[in-house]
Each structure stands twice: as structure tokens, then as C-alpha cells.
Amino acid sequence: AQSVTQPDIHITVSEGASLELRCNYSYGATPYLFWYVQSPGQGLQLLLKYFSGDTLVQGIKGFEAEFKRSQSSFNLRKPSVHWSDAAEYFCAVGPTGTASKLTFGTGTRLQVTL
């Protein structure tokens, strides 16, 4: 069965600092990989996704993520964090083919200090 691990429950960074959120997955093949952000009182918004091809993917709001097959990882990065980035971030894995359900990690809550 597929699974997703986000080892960091809570991260605090200073505004302007760089950010890396970790995500490791378990899946029998190369899955579809996603990062979602959930701001307080808001629904989940897709930041970026990886299906195939270039292992470095660019997303919205200046985020990027790198797929590393050898490490089963899909870490999310941002070079300079803004206070508005404070939110909860979820990594998710989706199976290839026609099945559709996503498996989510438990999330990482990002706090940004000014």
C-alpha cells in the first residue's frame, strides 16, 4: 500500500529565510506526487505536482520540489519565505493509471517569524 511520511510536524523559519519541507513516500512504482497548502479557514490549494520528466518542478507562489527516486523523496523548497506562507503543507501521492484516491501525509505546519 502507498504511504507518505512528513517527518516534521512543525517548522519555524524567519521571513526571508529559505525553506525545505520533507516528504518521503512508499509506492511500488513511480507515483504521481503533489504538494498542497492549507491556509487557516481555507480549502487545500495545489502548489505543484510531479508526473514524469524533469525531476525539478516549479509551482505557484515561488515554490519548487525535487523528485529523487533513489531516496523516495519529494521535498518542497522555497528560497525566501514570506509571512503569508504560514500555513499547513501536505504532501500526497496518487497512483498511476485510472485510480484516483490520494494518500496524504500528516502535514507540516509552517510558522514564519518576522
Add this chain to the structure above:
Amino acid sequence: GAGVSQSPSNKVTEKGKDVELRCDPISGHTALYWYRQRLGQGLEFLIYFQGNSAPDKSGLPSDRFSAERTGESVSTLTIQRTQQEDSAVYLCASSSQGGGYNEQFFGPGTRLTVL
């Protein structure tokens, strides 16, 4: 157009009561999903509808949970004889079609509290 909407936004109920949660997907989206998010947890898949195909109910935690969808429109998630462990945020998502590669658009959720 409008995004995914859910109602009510909050629901407080007493243990043992039945509740119905509603989801209006994005118009034209054939796929619809329900997830549950317990406090401090990730999202758990509950059920998936795709067009006229039989729904994937593999995530429903017990027979107290059921869901219906009329055509490619509104869906209702029903929880019978609610228990305190059912307290969670219930999220609905839709996508233009099924398949893991299609972006799922999420609604704001319904926060269910069972006293």
C-alpha cells in the same frame, strides 16, 4: 466559475444522531471525492465517484457512513448514529475527470463536532 462548495460549514450534533453533509462540485467535473481530516492528521480518503461508474467506497470506515451522488452534480455524505470519533473536518474535492493525474479542487470543508 465557482469553486467547490460545501454545507454546512460547521455542524454540531449529539452522539447517536444522523448527519448529512453536502458537496457541490465545480460544474462539469465528473469526478468527486470525499476525505476526512481528523485533528492533527492528514486527509483520509473516504469515497470516490466518477461519472456513472460504481463508486469506490474502499475508504469508508464503517457501514454507518454512506454517500450518494446524483449524476455529475451534488453529493451527500451521510453519517448515521454518529460517534465522538467521527468528529473531524470533512472535505470534498472534484476534478475534471478521474485518474490520479487530474488536479483535485477542494472545498472549504465541513467541521463536524459530535458531543
